[in-house]
Amino acid sequence: MARMNVALQELGHAMPNYKRATLQDEEGPEPAGDGSASPDSVEVGFRKGPGTLLSRLASRSQLELVLCAVAVSLALLLSVAVVTLAIQYRRGMPSLPDPSHSTCLTDACVRVASKILEALDTEMDPCQDFYQYSCGGWIKRNPLPNGRSKWSTFNSIWDQNQAIMKHLLENATFNSSSEAERKTQRYYLSCLKEQRIEELGSQPLMELIEKIGGWNITGSWNQTSFMEVLKSVSGTYRATPFFTVYVGADSKSSNSNIIQVDQSGLFLPSRDYYLNKTANERVLAAYLDYMVELGTLLGGTPEPTRLQMQQVLDFETQLANITVPQAERRDDEKIYHKMSIAELQLLAPAIDWLDYLSYALAPLELADTEPVVVYGDTYLQQVSDLINDTDRSILNNYLIWNLVQKTASSLDQRFETAQERLLETLYGTRKSCTPRWQTCISNTDDTLGFALGSLFVKATFDRDSKAIAEEMISEIRAAFEVSLDQLDWMDEKTRQAAKEKADAIYDMIGFPDFILDNKELDDVYDGYEVSEDSFFQNMLNFYNFSAKVMADQLRKPPNRDQWSMTPQTVNAYYLPTKNGIVFPAGILQAPFYARNHPKALNFGGIGVVMGHELTHAFDDQGREYDKEGNLRPWWQNSSLEAFKNRTACMTEQYGRYTVHSEKVNGRQTLGENIADNGGLKAAYNAYKSWLQKNGEEKRLPALGLTNHQLFFVGFAQVWCSVRTPESSHEGLVTDPHSPDKYRVIGTLSNSRDFVEHFGCPLGSPMNPGKHCEVW
Structure with missing residues (x-):
């Protein structure tokens, strides 16, 4: 019933900006951008991720x-x-009120x-x-605390919420609670096992890259076809090169779900960072250094890696040039384009859309008559031309780079240190003092947020x-x-x-009811395998799991009671296709x-x-x-x-x-x-x-x-x-x-x-x- 809650957590930063309207920007890990319109979450928002969640509270x-x-x-x-x-x-100011009025002197x-x-x-x-x-x-x-680019009331409350969740995860025995809550604890503990993560180093990601077909950056590319790599990177592991695909309520028929496609593909937070080169010279240099460092950590040699990463950066700049600014996408009627997969194929022929969508939404059976809503038809037409005009080795490097940037935060300290250097330039943060537990709470919230919300609500609300x-x-x-x-x-x-x-x-307050029913909560995460010993694999398993949950929604009507924010989130939102407002427990x-x-x-x-x-x-x-x-x-x-x-x-x-x-x-x-x-x-x-x-x-x-x-x-x-x-x-x-x-x-x-x-x-x-x- 409520399984799409999970998919929406994973899909959050892939959904177009207009789909949700929130109290404050819902910011992800810094850098948060994938170039697509992140949900206007879509953001309460505040920064939740590596290098940004510093707390003075340990319990x-x-x-x-x-x-x-x-x-x-x-x-x-x-x-x-x-x-x-x-x-x-x-x-x-006007004169003070009559002092004879009573004064509240309670504690x-x-x-x-x-x-x-x-x-x-x-x-x-x-x-x-x-x-x-x-x-x-x-x-x-x-x-401003060390490691923070912004500090506000929202951050302060989130830090307190995190401290509560830490206490719950580290002290609860879960003897009589749901399997989903036990998965949450195992996931959190796998993230805390730094020694194990350090021992594995870059090996998990290098093995994944080899499995997909290799990377030209490291000299291991085995000429696997463009479409096969795209399907793996985007369909299986939920990265968003070129475009983002998701299943959601049809804006013009809100009682039915439909496949939706939108622009995406940039790592830096906005197209402005790529196109306004004079103002952002330091950021672009820091980003290239970051790309090169990760490439070499994964097996590339410095000079060839720098040359090829510069080509990837140039390619992203071309993508930025055809990406439509969010300020020009505010008329939903104008950017909504409904068409069949066959018509989408004619619009953007560089992608085999029926093959791609059938893979991404497996095991569903799709035909080329399947309807699709496209936001930004001109963008997709231009990105198709760009793909056809670009050397296949550069496309391979760009696709694998999308996978690397999505997964690298789950690797050892060298990758975290490289990210911190980029954050210092991009957001003005200084070296992070974020304790590991706080990073792991955020990761757990992103992955098993409703099971974590069950613990939070029962303890605090x-x-x-x-x-x-x-x-x-x-x-x-x-x-x-x-x-x-x-x-x-x-x-x-x-x-x-x-x-x-x-x-x-329609208003929803505090939390969705299903999180307090052990059976329903377990059903939500049924099929998601979590091990206490492999943080990286837990993350990959979740990408696969959320892709299947998303596909499962296509033939079902939207669930009006489904939430796309976890109960502990310090935010609120309005969803126009439901005409609904949501106020999580975290902000109450x-x-x-x-x-x-x-x-x-x-x-x-x-x-x-x-x-x-x-x-x-x-x-x-x-x-x-x-x-x-x-x-x-x-x-x-x-x-x-x-x-x-x-x-x-x-x-x-x-x-x-x-x-x-x-x-x-x-x-x-x-x-x-x-x-x-x-x-x-x-x-x-x-x-x-x-x-x-x-x-x-x-x-x-x-x-x-x-x-x-x-x-x-x-x-x-x-x-x-x-x-x-x-x-x-x-x-x-x-x-x-x-x-x-x-x-x-x-x-x-x-x-x-x-x-x-x-x-x-x-x-x-x-x-x-x-x-x-x-x-």
Whole structure:
């Protein structure tokens, strides 16, 4: 029933960008790019992989000890804060509320007030720079850890989740639990066996290359045909040279699965790294050095390897030149092309498509009449020409390089060290201090994430949170629909259809039910063999397993209850073909949500996240899908034109923002910016409705903030972060989300409610006078 959850984990970075819309970029191991559009995950996102997951916590008990120590310091800090409140700087803010209003002095209120106060920069006028005002203290207290290119609230929560999972995997006996959970432990332990991995060295991958037909880089290529190597590298081992193939819901017939093909094939995170050679000279040099080092570690001699790897890099540059930028792929209707395999063969004849797809989806029987959805027909036509015009030895080197880059992280320390050198140039990271266990937790999450999620949920998730979250979603949905009635630019027919779509949005919270049923969980991973002694083989087995699971879905309808994020993930997403929103257990914790926090903070945190995902149903891409999840026109022309005019305002607004003199791409980030703005408005209106029903809340001590102001501060502090200049550049060219600073400044400067509650004068940076508003 739920086996496709596994396939979606593996397929994640192969699915096109528009298929999911997430709260934050869902980043994979650095370097994460395969050149294809990674899911807009698709990303909560944060970096999860070698060299990036550093934690100060080794176990859950350590976390508890830290919290005990923090409690004492918080109490001291609070007492100081109360004394100094009268002289706190509140430039540009309205008078403080009537002190006769009651103040919350519970332990939870004291702790969260202290944490908020620590993060603030009270020397900054909130009407000048609300991000600095809200996050200046946090930034000062959070220097970038070694081995990290970015550090944020999301990273911090993920580190805590990892520490919990480590404790569970290393201390549980699994005597009465599922076989899937035992597989999870065996996989994790195989990753921890560094001595065994070092003993094997490069041998496992070298043997695999020989099995496929050899590599011209090492002089072992036995002239195996191009198609045979492509089928092995891509079909069996799930690498994505030239293109990516997967099975998923048909955008125009969301109740059926279909084969889908999209552009892919680049190792660096974006085509920009290949084509803008002047700006990325150091990255390209470091990438070539990395290619050469891995080639020599696998048996190549230095000079011939450098010559041939330069040819591979030149070939990738040609691929980059025909790859369509993500900012130009935002109209789903335009990039959707349904055809038969026979028609695909005529479009891109360099590939024997029936042979390839029959192999990749074995044991299914396919005919050349089988329908396929192609995203980027022009790209596939051009890549076919490129293949025909390229020497077969270069194609062999490129194909095997795709396999090498996908599997090398499972080899010995020499390969990890080579990767770290590339990361330092690409992302600005310094030598990683990541403990091995943390890398192995991430690998286990990527492979057996739902079985690991079973352990995580049973140990940590408060079941009452699910009911509370469902109630909040209902309140935010209601607030969004009230806003629809107030839109003067939308005609009545389109408005009614929009309400029906909002009503039909399907929400999934915490975790999928099957993970708590041992039999169902075991069925999901049935057929996946895991040994405690061979980490590399476990990884290969998973690629084979996920390919079979994917093929098994083609003749079945999509499962509405299937998840494509694991429960422990610190993220959320909207899937247009299901018209569904998902909030994993991993994000249902502070600072996003806590049962004992003021409602102002919960609405400003997880409430905005919920509003964000709900609004994705009506962003520039989500709005193309109807309430059933089908890609079809349902807007009246007058409303569509008005919508485009309003989104143009937002494209222009965010396009003016810069990071290190480099502009934000207002078109690439449009969908996420619409969701940020709509999510904030819906959550704030829902909070006001809650206050009307329940009355005013007690204020937090020491802050001097009304609860309305607290809502906006809570929203802003979710996005406090620091990152290297190199990582900032990577985000600007690849991420569909705006930089964290502008997710705060851009959204709040469009909010009339924010301007009112902070008393920002007209013409100030946070109240420029022009408010871009869509929903």
